[in-house]
Amino acid sequence: MNKEVKICQSCGMPMTEEEQFGTNADGTKNEEYCKYCYSNGSFGKDETLEEMIESCAPFMVQEGDCKTIEEAKEMLKEYLPTLKRWRNTR
Numbered sequence: 001m002n003k004e005v006k007i008c009q010s011c012g013m014p015m016t017e018e019e020q021f022g023t024n025a026d027g028t029k030n031e032e033y034c035k036y037c038y039s040n041g042s043f044g045k046d047e048t049l050e051e052m053i054e055s056c057a058p059f060m061v062q063e064g065d066c067k068t069i070e071e072a073k074e075m076l077k078e079y080l081p082t083l084k085r086w087r088n089t090r
């Protein structure tokens with residue numbers, strides 16, 4: 001009960017399954033980032049925060065977290081900078 005859900009520290013996606021974890025260069029799991037953001041020891045894309053917001057927003061609408069793209073972008077603008085990957089940028 002009450003198992004802590006890990007949140008990808010790049011895109012904010014909750015990782016409920018171990019297979020959603022990213023992978024390190026040595027093939028072990030990386031529990032800080034999801035497999036979409038981080039695999040084989042590096043980020044798949046060298047995105048900026050703005051690009052990440054653009055690519056995540058449609059998913060949030062799709063998942064029902066937000067009603068519109070604009071609303072999703074506003075939330076991501078507040079939320080993503082609190083995550084580890086973005087905390088030290090800019």
Ligand SMILES: [Zn+2]
Nearest residue numbers: 008011034037
């Ligand atoms: Zn991610």
